[in-house]
Amino acid sequence: MNFSARQKKLAVVMRQAGLDALLVTHLPNVRYLCGFSGSAGVVLVQVGERSHKTTFYTDGRYTQQAHEEVQNAKIVVSKKAALAEATAGVIQAKIRLLGFEADQLAFATYKQLAGILGRRTKLKATSGLVEQLRMIKDADEISQIRASVLLAASLFQTALSVAKPGVAETVVAGELELQARRAGAEKMSFDTIVAAGARSALPHGRASAHPIPAAGFIIMDYGVILAGYCSDMTRTVHTGPVSRAHRRMYDAVREAQLASIAAVKPGVESGAVDHAGREILKKAGYDSFFTHSTGHGVGIEVHEPPRLARGQTQKLAPGMVITIEPGIYIPDDGGVRIEDMVLVTESGNEVLTPTTKDLITL
Ligand code: ZN
Numbered sequence: 001m002n003f004s005a006r007q008k009k010l011a012v013v014m015r016q017a018g019l020d021a022l023l024v025t026h027l028p029n030v031r032y033l034c035g036f037s038g039s040a041g042v043v044l045v046q047v048g049e050r051s052h053k054t055t056f057y058t059d060g061r062y063t064q065q066a067h068e069e070v071q072n073a074k075i076v077v078s079k080k081a082a083l084a085e086a087t088a089g090v091i092q093a094k095i096r097l098l099g100f101e102a103d104q105l106a107f108a109t110y111k112q113l114a115g116i117l118g119r120r121t122k123l124k125a126t127s128g129l130v131e132q133l134r135m136i137k138d139a140d141e142i143s144q145i146r147a148s149v150l151l152a153a154s155l156f157q158t159a160l161s162v163a164k165p166g167v168a169e170t171v172v173a174g175e176l177e178l179q180a181r182r183a184g185a186e187k188m189s190f191d192t193i194v195a196a197g198a199r200s201a202l203p204h205g206r207a208s209a210h211p212i213p214a215a216g217f218i219i220m221d222y223g224v225i226l227a228g229y230c231s232d233m234t235r236t237v238h239t240g241p242v243s244r245a246h247r248r249m250y251d252a253v254r255e256a257q258l259a260s261i262a263a264v265k266p267g268v269e270s271g272a273v274d275h276a277g278r279e280i281l282k283k284a285g286y287d288s289f290f291t292h293s294t295g296h297g298v299g300i301e302v303h304e305p306p307r308l309a310r311g312q313t314q315k316l317a318p319g320m321v322i323t324i325e326p327g328i329y330i331p332d333d334g335g336v337r338i339e340d341m342v343l344v345t346e347s348g349n350e351v352l353t354p355t356t357k358d359l360i361t362l
């Protein structure tokens with residue numbers, strides 16, 4: 001991972017924002033900037049006209065891990081909490097304007113920080129400075145994401161072999177998660193969704209003790225974290241005979257998903273990608289049942305910028321990795337969602353998820 005290039009890019013953004021330093025407290029951003037994967041660490045980036053200096057602060061529990069993982073940063077292991085030590089570093093360096101991550105820092109922590117710094121240092125709320133860089137994945141990240149996507153996809157067969165009428169949703173999720181760990185995943189990207197029958201109409205129906213009914217859709221939405229990078233995919237399968245109405249629903253979602261994917265290319269606003277799929281569902285009369293946005297960025301976090309939703313003006317660019325996941329949810333009946341991860345390339349896009357979108361019946 002090229003941490004030096006990332007820090008250099010951040011320094012440019014910080015100069016544009018007029019900051020003397022940035023206090024990075026959001027752990028995924030800490031990991032992105034210096035490689036630390038533990039749960040207590042803070043990065044302080046100071047910028048001069050041409051140079052920048054990165055310091056990583058942690059506490060004694062992470063001495064060994066910090067020295068193993070952290071690159072391109074001075075490591076300070078503190079007897080106090082990492083943030084307290086970083087604050088002392090800010091005072092010592094006589095920083096005048098310090099940016100902090102306003103979307104991430106708790107209000108109580110902010111008040112404490114402001115109290116200690118007093119008038120010596122002015123605090124400035126920033127939003128998404130590192131996240132903005134993280135939207136564009138570098139080559140190392142893309143290869144990690146590919147591996148994570150392929151591992152998740154390889155588990156789909158496991159899910160199919162377990163899912164059948166009478167089996168609890170949690171049993172399917174559990175088997176999937178066991179196989180993920182056996183294959184080397186650190187953990188799941190989020191709580192596995194297995195929602196069968198009428199429960200498939202819940203867009204975020206976490207696996208429950210409910211048994212899979214004899215007939216109906218099953219939405220399976222899951223992903224793994226492999227070497228720090230997330231994957232996220234959804235497939236919908238069906239038990240028992242597929243009614244004409246269900247076939248129509250499934251085909252509409254598949255068509256909408258393909259239309260949104262076809263719209264993915266550099267320079268296109270993310271809202272236009274959402275629109276492309278939504279139009280298909282509208283024509284088929286399902287638009288009021290598509291109750292969420294089309295997708296999101298994926299990387300160190302499973303949900304990160306950009307957002308692919310109605311009216312979003314963020315332009316897509318090569319190196320972004322996004323999901324495309326339209327769905328239809330009909331209360332008391334069922335739901336369908338199909339989700340792939342897609343890489344924005346120079347010429348258009350590449351669908352990373354290799355799994356079939358034909359409707360599988362169990
Ligand atoms: Zn998902």
Ligand code: ZN
Binds near residue numbers: 232296323325339
């Ligand atoms: Zn998703």
